[in-house]
Amino acid sequence: MASLLQGRLPVNQDVLLMQKGTLMRKVRSKSWKKLRYFRLQEDGMTVWHARQVGGRAKPSFSISDVETVREGHESELLRSLAEEFPLEQGFTVVFHGRRSNLDLVANSVEEAQIWMQGLQLLVDFVTSMDQQERLDQWLSDWFQRGDKDQDGRMSFQEVQRLLHLMNVEMEQEYAFQLFQAADMSQSDTLEGEEFIEFYKALTKRAEVQELFENFSADGQKLTLLEFVDFLQEEQKEGDRASDLALELIDSYEPSDSGKLRHVLSVDGFLSYLCSKDGDIFNPACLPVYQDMTQPLNHYYINSSHNTYLVGDQLCGQSSVEGYIRALKRGCRCVEVDIWDGPNGEPIVYHGHTLTSRILFKEVVATVAQYAFQTSDYPVILSLEIHCSWEQQETIAQHLTEILGEQLLSTTLDGLLPTQLPSPEELRRKILVKGKKLRTLEEDLEEEEEEELESELEREQEAGLELEAQSEAETQELSPRSKDKKEKKSTPIMCPSLSTLVVYMKTVSFHSFTHSREHYRFYELSSFSETKARRLIKEAGNEFVQHTAWQLSRVYPSGLRTDSSNYNPQELWNAGCQMVAMNVQTAGLEMDICDGLFRQNGGCGYVLKPDFLRDTQSSFHPERPISPFKARTLLVQVISGQQLPKVDKAKEGSIVDPLVRVEVFGIRPDTTRQETSYVENNGFNPYWGQTLCFRVLVPELALLRFVVKDYNWRSRNDFVGQYTLPWTCMQQGYRHIHLLSKDGTSLHPASIFVHICIREGLEGGES
Structure with missing residues (x-):
């Protein structure tokens, strides 16, 4: 089976040595360091490990799970062991999603280099693989798992066991027929190419064949004109259908003669339907496609809460890894809680809790390194x-020295602005959001030092404005006791730190009228989720008008000690820009957040709809009027493909999948419906059911497609999901490529749907 990718696999000295295997230390903590024997399998795509050379091996990771490989000195854990092992002998395997990093220490610098270079080579290869190669790799992985005795061939008994692992419940007789038909060598076993044939027979899709035949005159091919008809009638591609048809045939038709004759075979047709062009997510929304020259307050900004935590808020681990992960997934606003630390060095952690501590300067260095890798x-x-004057000065010094040119420390042109700058104007800049002693106007006038001192004295005497500004953004279990502590311990702010706050001065919120009368556009307020929700109910339209001119940040309630999340959608409905999420916690709420920011190049900024950018807007998120843009959405859920097993431990269990379609938007639009379940078939279930939704404000709607494993005894188990904005959805016959709970690809798991959007509201459940 290794032959599948073998011809294309990059094989060099490093890869060959990795296939021989290496004894390395696996490090989990300062006290947990164990020798393990790691070996790259013959397929070049999976790494297995054993307790010793020749010991019983089990899979460790697949190359497609790996995001990147880092050098030893970049790992907090390995740095803490620098006295035991030279950092050059260590390296870190970083995985997609929220899976913990794997820290390894080799016996020599040379061995570490072999694994780092070899792994990176294979990761780059996997990243550049096309659809067919990814499928080959997936099959190769399965073949490895099914080939119990590792002899490169599979008996019918092994195939039966593999079918069970792959979620297929099949009549033994029918499975044996397919097995015999694929066994061209008549050896009573299947080898590489034979296994592929067997898999093809297994995955023949009647619903795609039928669709193909509906448009094909001879049932063998789609001519150029027939394919154009399909693209216009079903896929709603409009005037571009003719040009698009030629492009798609050129991209997806496997035979050269078909390409020359401009025809599409059923294989080419299926290849197109499974591709990014046949995806439900419109490829036009994948790059940065929005206007990025509007003021910052016109955008939703991907924001993280308690960014330093990789666990819960009470005793979770604080780590710079939290910042790396948040920035790499497109977060553009990260939170730093800073307290006085030993030796004059400020530290970052969740105050008054048992969370571990990290140095502020390490956080700044990490931000400097990763800020612009994704966007x-x-x-x-x-x-x-929460620091003393002295340590505030150290904070200002670290920000200035470590960030250098990246730090925005004065207005862009040195002049007083009339509105916030745009994301475009602020490219590759890091902005500080925090309290500020004076106004920007006063800063720019560069008052005399004495004036600043006398102002400080006045500030000291009154102590009022700073107290008012002291927000309960750093949560604790009891918000009341938090307020008391804040008022007692708020130190005076040091001027050198104050001047680094330019466009983002935090101020207390009293009322929307008070903000309008007393605050400037570069000042912003934070709201707890509870307060924000109450304001939306009481004064939704005023909230919308407020966020049209001033930035706002919403943060999770202090009672969420498990770092759970709220639904960001209702805050976005009011135009709130920075809806801060615990990105370390997977689940529905993060799926919604990831869904919104999946568009626009994943750059972390998404332009708000026009009615949320107008300071005179009449929009009320709870009571929208004039449903002139209302739409009816028909989702036909047709079939599923290669759905993964939910409970891998139960070898005999096969999923009973159902599909739930959820709409998130304004309250009247938020609803969900589901199909019935298909018994014992995760491999190619067929539903053929149509669900109907009526949506009043499509510009704010997100759709989440969830596959569940029906379970009458308990809540249905999660299999996979995919979430996207309504505005990025393509009509017609589309595949939805499923993601795990963690947001990583479940390739090749997908569901096949037909999407139809009609103007106005039609009958049907809602």
């Missing part, structure tokens, strides 16, 4: 400062 658009450092 060029500005990063906002939301500082919560």
